[in-house]
Amino acid sequence: MSGKDYSYDIPDHPIEYIKVDPMTIKFDPRAQRNLNKARAQAIAEKLVPTALGTPILSHREDGLYAVDGMHRVYACQLILSGKVSVSEEVRKAVQTITCEVHSGLSMANEASLFIIKNKESSKVGANDEFRIGRLAGHPLFVDTNTVLEKHQLKVGSRSVNGLRGIKGILGIVIEYGPESLDEALTIAEDAWGRTPDTWDSVILGGIATVMSKHSGVVKPKVLAERLQRQGNPVNFRQKIHNLATNGNTRADGTKGRLKAAHIAVASAWNGSRRTNRLPIPNIFE
16 A cells, blocks of 8 residues: 555635635636636626636635636636627626635645546546646645656657556555556566557556565566566457456446456466465456
């Protein structure tokens, strides 16, 4: 286990609901997604003030910053600046808007608040969540990014230096710590070299699980050699898929894939050896 707190917990702090002039609200992409001006304009053109909701703001020393509801706030700014034509009734209705204002938050706290508010609705993609958390200095994303930079990997692209499946990568760090991710990436690269498929988050999760549970038995270099004998990473991922789905006869959720990856990596280590064998969990338990 990592032993480090990577929760999104936010310390107790003052929160108040107040009327705010939208024109005074600022934006900082380090704590949330980038502003999509076309989306904001579309909102402004069809804005119903009673459906505006309650944007969430952070009160910093230099003013109020949008944490959630950025596009709604910017839509109001477009209306008030005359860049979008609406009825006089709508324009008057958005001269001040009710906001939920949080005070005393750090940048990392703001990122946590944004992620928490958007996680249930799935409005934020995993790549955006990673970018926001990293720029805001949240420990989970900073620690993960440090390991990825060490291995010269970037999130989101499909290339020899591109890593996809960041949600699974973050899961490794939460469960086992950044050191385990570092080790898993090294083993995978030793086994298959730098290819787009080497950095498969499910395979890396299986490697991290085996190394975490059996570090006293499994030697990283030897494990890499035995994984290489299993074929390329695409073939190995297919073996994991077949295990998780029982030959395509059942659905494979995230837990099922990770358990199957654990089994596949442990089985690769065992091979035909009689000693230092690893226990193989039951995929159906």
